[in-house]
Amino acid sequence: xxxxxxxxxxxxxxxxxxxxxxxxxxxxxxxxxxxxxxxxxxxxxxxxxxxxxxxxxxxxxxxxxxxxxxxxxxxxxxxxxxxxxxxxxxxxxxxxxxxxxxxxxxxxxxxxxxxxxxxxxxxxxxxxxxxxxxxxxxxxxxxxxxxxxxxxxxxxxxxxxxxxxxxxxxxxxxxxxxxxxxxxxxxxxxxxxxxxxxxxxxxxxxxxxxxxxxxxxxxxxxxxxxxxxxxxxxxxxxxxxxxxxxxxxxxxxxxxxxxxxxxxxxxxxxxxxxxxxxxxxxxxxxxxxxxxxxxxxxxxxxxxxxxxxxxxxxxxxxxxxxxxxxxxxxxxxxxxxxxxxxxxxxxxxxxxxxxxxxxxxx
Amino acid sequence: xxxxxxxxxxxxxxxxxxxxxxxxxxxxxxxxxxxxxxxxxxxxxxxxxxxxxxxxxxxxxxxxxxxxxxxxxxxxxxxxxxxxxxxxxxxxxxxxxxxxxxxxxxxxxxxxxxxxxxxxxxxxxxxxxxxxxxxxxxxxxxxxxxxxxxxxxxxxxxxxxxxxxxxxxxxxxxxxxxxxxxxxxxxxxxxxxxxxxxxxxxxxxxxxxxxxxxxxxxxxxxxxxxxxxxxxxxxxxxxxxxxxxxxxxxxxxxxxxxxxxxxxxxxxxxxxxxxxxxxxxxxxxxxxxxxxxxxxxxxxxxxxxxxxxxx
Numbered sequence: 153x154x155x156x157x158x159x160x161x162x163x164x165x166x167x168x169x170x171x172x173x174x175x176x177x178x179x180x181x182x183x184x185x186x187x188x189x190x191x192x193x194x195x196x197x198x199x200x201x202x203x204x205x206x207x208x209x210x211x212x213x214x215x216x217x218x219x220x221x222x223x224x225x226x227x228x229x230x231x232x233x234x235x236x237x238x239x240x241x242x243x244x245x246x247x248x249x250x251x252x253x254x255x256x257x258x259x260x261x262x263x264x265x266x267x268x269x270x271x272x273x274x275x276x277x278x279x280x281x282x283x284x285x286x287x288x289x290x291x292x293x294x295x296x297x298x299x300x301x302x303x304x305x306x307x308x309x310x311x312x313x314x315x316x317x318x319x320x321x322x323x324x325x326x327x328x329x330x331x332x333x334x335x336x337x338x339x340x341x342x343x344x345x346x347x348x349x350x351x352x353x354x355x356x357x358x359x360x361x362x363x364x365x366x367x368x369x370x371x372x373x374x375x376x377x378x379x380x381x382x383x384x385x386x387x388x389x390x391x392x393x394x395x396x397x398x399x400x401x402x403x404x405x406x407x408x409x410x411x412x413x414x415x416x417x418x419x420x421x422x423x424x425x426x427x428x429x430x431x432x433x434x435x436x437x438x439x440x441x442x443x444x445x446x447x448x449x450x451x452x453x454x455x456x457x458x459x460x461x462x463x464x465x466x467x468x469x470x471x472x473x474x475x476x477x478x479x480x481x482x483x484x485x486x487x488x489x490x491x492x493x494x495x496x497x498x499x500x501x502x503x504x505x506x507x508x509x510x511x512x513x514x
Numbered sequence: 515x516x517x518x519x520x521x522x523x524x525x526x527x528x529x530x531x532x533x534x535x536x537x538x539x540x541x542x543x544x545x546x547x548x549x550x551x552x553x554x555x556x557x558x559x560x561x562x563x564x565x566x567x568x569x570x571x572x573x574x575x576x577x578x579x580x581x582x583x584x585x586x587x588x589x590x591x592x593x594x595x596x597x598x599x600x601x602x603x604x605x606x607x608x609x610x611x612x613x614x615x616x617x618x619x620x621x622x623x624x625x626x627x628x629x630x631x632x633x634x635x636x637x638x639x640x641x642x643x644x645x646x647x648x649x650x651x652x653x654x655x656x657x658x659x660x661x662x663x664x665x666x667x668x669x670x671x672x673x674x675x676x677x678x679x680x681x682x683x684x685x686x687x688x689x690x691x692x693x694x695x696x697x698x699x700x701x702x703x704x705x706x707x708x709x710x711x712x713x714x715x716x717x718x719x720x721x722x723x724x725x726x727x728x729x730x731x732x733x734x735x736x737x738x739x740x741x742x743x744x745x746x747x748x749x750x751x752x753x754x755x756x757x758x759x760x761x762x763x764x765x766x767x768x769x770x771x772x773x774x775x776x777x778x779x780x781x782x783x784x785x786x787x788x789x790x791x792x793x794x795x796x797x798x799x800x801x802x803x804x805x806x807x808x809x810x811x812x813x814x815x816x817x818x819x820x821x822x823x824x825x
Contacts, residue, residue: 158620158623166609169611352608355608356608358571359596359601360624360626
């Protein structure tokens with residue numbers, strides 16, 4: 153036990169002193185979170201909306217006041233042309249144009265006339281567009297009701313079912329965590345093959361150390377790093393981008409440990425077949441990129457064409473990321489949680505069996 | 515723990531064999547090493563020295579033959595053996611990011627008994643480098659660290675595989691001093707080398723290996739002086755002077771050719787030289803670079819294998 157802990161500490165020291173390892177395991181996933189977080193969290197903050205009033209009536213001024221009172225909205229007045237130019241340069245989320253004759257149309261409203269506002273949005277900014285249209289609809293519903301003087305016959309009450317409020321960043325943070333855990337495990341192959349190639353494994357084998365101590369120290373060190381990754385990624389997601397963590401922490405911990413073990417075992421499988429450190433490097437890339445891109449890391453599997461869905465279904469990372477989303481942010485399950493756990497456990501057992509058969513110590 | 519009386523071998527190897535595919539890496543090797551001895555396995559790269567040593571260290575399983583180290587049957591109880599031996603492999607790049615002291619402390623922790631790290635650092639002359647990362651050490655320092663790592667558990671037997679390969683002459687000499695110091699502490703040492711000089715200087719006894727076999731063994735004087743009571747007379751080859759004629763010269767026991775030179779082994783140097791001069795004069799020639807030498811391990815190796823030992 154003492155030897156195991158000493159060796160784990162030595163592994164940890166080596167890891168902490170290895171700048172490249174630190175970058176790939178800690179900084180690299182964070183860069184993803186910050187990068188995507190900054191791009192996709194725009195819908196959450198203040199919304200600038202352009203306001204072009206072509207009617208100039210008391211009724212239109214009243215409408216403006218209602219819009220201006222909506223939460224998180226700042227109105228910018230201007231001509232339609234100016235505002236369109238401003239939106240193109242990224243200064244506005246949407247433009248509302250009040251047509252000439254608005255007051256008259258509203259006045260005749262009880263008689264059956266209607267006014268139509270024009271709302272410009274940018275289809276390339278999906279979250280902004282959805283937010284802006286929602287805002288306009290909400291405000292107009294209130295206005296209509298007031299003008300008609302009657303409550304709507306049919307209304308709705310908004311209730312959420314799991315993903316209703318799942319923003320893209322909430323989708324992404326568990327994905328990035330899954331990716332980071334996968335890389336931590338898979339990259340262990342390079343270190344293992346390097347240690348074998350440099351005869352470090354052989355030298356350790358000439359001491360009374362047992363093989364389970366060698367494997368155990370590597371696994372323990374990586375589990376500690378995995379937990380550190382989890383804490384860091386979640387903290388950044390929650391603090392910087394308002395990701396709402398809603399799951400059971402014990403379940404999350406179990407998932408992080410099981411996922412890490414499964415991918416460390418995959419690292420041993422790679423190390424079983426890579427003759428040199430360079431080969432291990434190459435094989436690691438070959439394994440990690442498909443895992444990264446075909447496991448729903450950056451976009452939901454449901455959005456994939458059917459043949460890619462089939463591929464995603466056999467990717468072990470699919471189940472880790474899916475389960476992480478379910479546990480962390482109540483994401484829509486692609487597979488039930490128990491299936492995810494079973495898939496990861498099964499994958500772990502298969503990798504262990506292959507490593508036990510093919511891993512060479514010298 | 516095994517007790518052993520004086521004179522009982524610390525290492526006993528009997529008819530050891532190890533085959534890889536078609537290659538007989540170790541092909542029926544037998545020798546033994548006495549307590550407190552420095553024993554050398556001398557031979558070119560690929561002679562089977564390392565394979566032999568790694569079997570003794572419990573790192574490889576033999577195909578046939580028996581190996582006892584400190585009375586322990588290595589094939590059966592390698593774990594018990596590993597507590598009591600020290601091992602220095604050909605490479606020493608263990609945990610490059612750790613410092614000398616960290617690495618020694620780590621290895622010390624693998625064993626039940628041990629020697630204080632500070633003492634080892636001083637013994638191996640690594641005081642100035644105690645907090646240096648092992649990746650930043652010079653070749654000689656690294657090799658000394660490898661030896662230090664082999665000593666952390668106060669081993670009774672120390673295996674040093676090619677301890678001075680790739681070192682400059684000064685670093686090599688400092689390592690020789692360390693080996694002598696270990697011997698004076700009473701340790702039994704088995705080292706492999708392909709340097710003749712190293713074997714002559716360090717080893718009480720040695721075995722010469724080639725192609726997985728031991729060609730000769732004994733003390734240096736037994737091997738060289740007894741076998742080559744004669745000296746060698748050598749000169750550049752002369753056309754028309756055939757071996758049969760040379761062999762018939764007075765005192766000559768053997769005729770060999772080495773790097774374009776004729777080498778005559780003789781028990782009577784003056785008679786042989788006189789005859790060589792008379793013979794060459796009759797051919798209207800003169801022997802160039804005529805020299806007389808005492809036989810060395812080099813000659814022995816050449817004699818045994820028909821080729822020179824390369825660096």
